[in-house]
Amino acid sequence: MEDDPVDVLIIGAGASGAAVAWSLAETRMRIVCFEQGDWMNPSEYPSNQSNWESQSYGPYAINPNTRGRDTDYPINNEDSAVDVVNFNGVGGGTIMYAAHFPRLHPSDFRVKSLDGVADDWPISYDDLEPYFVQNDRMMGVSGLAGDPMYPPKQPPLPPIPLGLVGETVARGYDKLGWHWWPSDSAILSRPYEGRDECKNLSPCMTGCAQGAKASTDITYWPEAIRAGVELRTRHRVREITVNDDGMADGVIYYDEEGTERFQKAEVVILASNGVGTPRILLNSKSSQFPDGLANSSGLVGKNLMFHPIGFVQGVFEERLDSHKGPAGCCILSKEFYETDESRGFVRGYNMQITRGSGPLTTAAAGYRAGLIPWGRGHHEAFRKRFDHVAGIGVLCEDLPEEHNCVTLDPELVDSDGIPAPKISYTLSENSIRMLNHGLDRAEEVMEAAGAVEITRSGQLRESGWHLLGTARMGDDPETSVVNSWGRSHDVKNLFIVDGSVFVTSGGVNPTSTIQAIALHVADTMKKNLANLFD
Amino acid sequence: MTDDLITTDHPLNADQQAVLTALLDTLIPPSDDGLMPGAGSLDLVRHLREGGDNNEEMLVGLVDQFDAAFSTFDADARESAVQAFSTSQPELFEWLLMNTYMMYYKTDQVLEGIGMSAGPPFPRGNTIIDGDISSLDRVVERGKSYRPA
Numbered sequence: 264m265e266d267d268p269v270d271v272l273i274i275g276a277g278a279s280g281a282a283v284a285w286s287l288a289e290t291r292m293r294i295v296c297f298e299q300g301d302w303m304n305p306s307e308y309p310s311n312q313s314n315w316e317s318q319s320y321g322p323y324a325i326n327p328n329t330r331g332r333d334t335d336y337p338i339n340n341e342d343s344a345v346d347v348v349n350f351n352g353v354g355g356g357t358i359m360y361a362a363h364f365p366r367l368h369p370s371d372f373r374v375k376s377l378d379g380v381a382d383d384w385p386i387s388y389d390d391l392e393p394y395f396v397q398n399d400r401m402m403g404v405s406g407l408a409g410d411p412m413y414p415p416k417q418p419p420l421p422p423i424p425l426g427l428v429g430e431t432v433a434r435g436y437d438k439l440g441w442h443w444w445p446s447d448s449a450i451l452s453r454p455y456e457g458r459d460e461c462k463n464l465s466p467c468m469t470g471c472a473q474g475a476k477a478s479t480d481i482t483y484w485p486e487a488i489r490a491g492v493e494l495r496t497r498h499r500v501r502e503i504t505v506n507d508d509g510m511a512d513g514v515i516y517y518d519e520e521g522t523e524r525f526q527k528a529e530v531v532i533l534a535s536n537g538v539g540t541p542r543i544l545l546n547s548k549s550s551q552f553p554d555g556l557a558n559s560s561g562l563v564g565k566n567l568m569f570h571p572i573g574f575v576q577g578v579f580e581e582r583l584d585s586h587k588g589p590a591g592c593c594i595l596s597k598e599f600y601e602t603d604e605s606r607g608f609v610r611g612y613n614m615q616i617t618r619g620s621g622p623l624t625t626a627a628a629g630y631r632a633g634l635i636p637w638g639r640g641h642h643e644a645f646r647k648r649f650d651h652v653a654g655i656g657v658l659c660e661d662l663p664e665e666h667n668c669v670t671l672d673p674e675l676v677d678s679d680g681i682p683a684p685k686i687s688y689t690l691s692e693n694s695i696r697m698l699n700h701g702l703d704r705a706e707e708v709m710e711a712a713g714a715v716e717i718t719r720s721g722q723l724r725e726s727g728w729h730l731l732g733t734a735r736m737g738d739d740p741e742t743s744v745v746n747s748w749g750r751s752h753d754v755k756n757l758f759i760v761d762g763s764v765f766v767t768s769g770g771v772n773p774t775s776t777i778q779a780i781a782l783h784v785a786d787t788m789k790k791n792l793a794n795l796f797d
Numbered sequence: 798m799t800d801d802l803i804t805t806d807h808p809l810n811a812d813q814q815a816v817l818t819a820l821l822d823t824l825i826p827p828s829d830d831g832l833m834p835g836a837g838s839l840d841l842v843r844h845l846r847e848g849g850d851n852n853e854e855m856l857v858g859l860v861d862q863f864d865a866a867f868s869t870f871d872a873d874a875r876e877s878a879v880q881a882f883s884t885s886q887p888e889l890f891e892w893l894l895m896n897t898y899m900m901y902y903k904t905d906q907v908l909e910g911i912g913m914s915a916g917p918p919f920p921r922g923n924t925i926i927d928g929d930i931s932s933l934d935r936v937v938e939r940g941k942s943y944r945p946a
Contacts (some may be wrong), residue, residue, distance in 0.1 A: 310918040310919045311919050312917050313903045313905075313916060314847070314899065314903045315903075315918060316899075316903070317848070317903065320899075321848075368943055368944070368946075369943060369945065369946035370943070370944040370946045373946040376946075377944065377946065388946065407930070407933075409933075409937055410936075411941050411942040411943070412942050413943055414943065424926060424927045424928060425927065426925035426926060427926060429928050430926070430928040433928070433929075433930075433932065434932075437935065440935075442936055442939070442942065443933075444933065462919070462920075462922030463923040463924065463925050464918040464919050464922055464923065465918055466918060472918075472920075473920070582912075586913065587924075588923065588925045621902075622902040622907075622908070622911055622913065623899060623903070626898045626901075627898055630898075637823075637879075637894060638876050639826055639872065641825055642825075642826075642833055645911070646911070649911055650911075650912060
């Protein structure tokens with residue numbers, strides 16, 4: 264079956280798909296977005312219910328293989344040190360992210376020039392700066408101006424509360440003389456654009472019931488739809504098709520009933536994240552593109568970057584109200600963000616201070632770590648930790664390596680029979696050294712802050728939130744998949760706007776930068792509409 | 798009238814229920830200060846049904862692996878028996894323990910006992926302090942610290 268043709272077809276309604284749709288809407292072209300998941304209903308989010316925490320182990324698990332919704336696709340992580348975590352639905356990963364919203368630094372775009380590793384990006388921080396500003400305004404970002412670790416920037420809203428957790432850990436940084444700063448957070452500290460300020464519910468990562476956290480289903484999408492963009496849910500794309508001229512001419516997809524259909528389009532934009540996008544490209548094989556679409560460089564799926572992540576937790580004698588407030592947004596430290604080769608590695612890491620868990624996770628994780636037993640010692644051990652902890656996440660820059668990759672699993676398929684992705688990933692020696700350095704420093708911070716007990720967790724397995732690098736941008740078609748404004752070198756009417764295009768990962772949560780790139784691509788497309796395919 | 802004549806959809810008979818209660822109280826006993834209930838005072842079967850867990854047969858099989866007199870054992874003997882079970886059947890034990898925790902830590906009396914408010918987080922919300930940021934003056938005094946690119 265064939266649908267009416269559209270001018271622009273966007274695949275994926277998450278962070279980047281929403282941003283590019285909203286920006287392109289002013290062109291008045293016929294723009295349609297296909298999303299394989301559903302619209303979310305905030306009144307159904309777990310924090311409306313007493314079993315809110317246990318739902319994070321089932322229908323709201325971060326791992327799609329655990330969650331197992333019929334809108335998810337399976338992912339083979341057997342050859343990976345990290346499991347991919349994601350969400351499929353309108354809003355994509357922003358439904359379940361922590362909303363920690365730092366930007367990449369200027370140096371992140373020039374790692375080859377500065378440190379002799381990986382590659383420089385074909386764009387700079389300055390190129391993206393106006394789009395960071397635009398995106399901060401659209402999402403509603405809270406933060407504090409004046410951080411000397413960044414070029415000047417002014418978040419539209421004041422920072423979210425530090426709480427006792429932030430105040431306590433900041434004392435540790437102060438004693439050591441190290442940098443800290445209130446985090447930029449895509450969470451409202453004040454009422455904004457019809458959304459209420461954060462009520463400190465805490466379980467941000469199972470969806471925000473009150474809408475204070477900026478997920479794109481409540482930020483970009485309502486405006487994009489009002490401007491004429493059409494969003495179709497339960498539309499799962501199998502492959503992008505090409506015409507005799509080697510141009511993309513549409514997609515084959517499955518509708519809600521599982522019926523195979525064809526959608527013709529003049530322009531196709533991939534916004535399906537760093538795993539979903541290479542999956543679609545690799546599934547789009549034809550006689551003209553036998554190795555997958557846009558893959559003359561052989562780099563589609565290669566150079567997968569995650570951000571190695573480890574945690575240090577400090578237990579404090581005083582109560583910190585740890586379970587209250589946005590779990591992943593508080594303060595951060597960039598003390599070790601830039602390269603100092605005397606540390607034994609290149610590049611650096613961000614230290615993200617996290618609040619504590621709810622009671623169920625405290626008990627369950629405490630049991631697994633051997634810290635909170637079942638039986639007669641349970642209550643005493645539980646009381647010592649619950650609401651008395653602070654965490655530091657060490658989030659390391661992950662440098663690109665071709666053997667870290669997304670391929671198609673030869674056997675695993677989703678519910679529509681589409682081949683599923685297989686992840687191959689190992690941590691480099693540089694990453695391991697960096698992570699260990701960061702965990703050592705985080706322990707020092709906790710000690711300086713007065714923690715009476717400190718524990719550390721090395722590389723976490725279920726931590727593949729940041730899916731980057733698998734269709735990198737660059738000026739040279741032999742060493743990159745898309746150009747500096749997201750257009751495929753091989754297929755001139757195919758664009759990519761998600762984290763796949765990252766050349767390097769930086770050492771921060773990437774959503775802010777992913778969305779700025781999407782806005783940059785859209786703006787460049789608008790400026791070049793007359794000769795978009797030249 | 799005997800228990801045998803009472804119609805019920807509860808998967809456990811009275812003896813099995815006594816074992817389950819003792820088992821749950823062994824995993825999470827009442828606190829000495831009386832603030833925290835034992836897990837045995839809560840309804841695990843109801844919890845499983847509310848969660849759509851259809852493993853009641855597994856629960857019956859699990860309970861039947863314990864001595865029928867388990868509920869009369871002293872605390873040390875109960876803990877030894879559960880410890881042995883956790884070693885011999887780790888997956889089944891993990892299922893029981895996690896469901897016990899899920900049931901226990903959503904109960905209003907428990908939440909209030911650990912200093913939380915009863916009920917779900919929304920729409921109640923929480924209040925936290927803004928926090929002191931005056932020491933950021935020290936950070937600002939370091940001056941521009943990002944690396945030029």
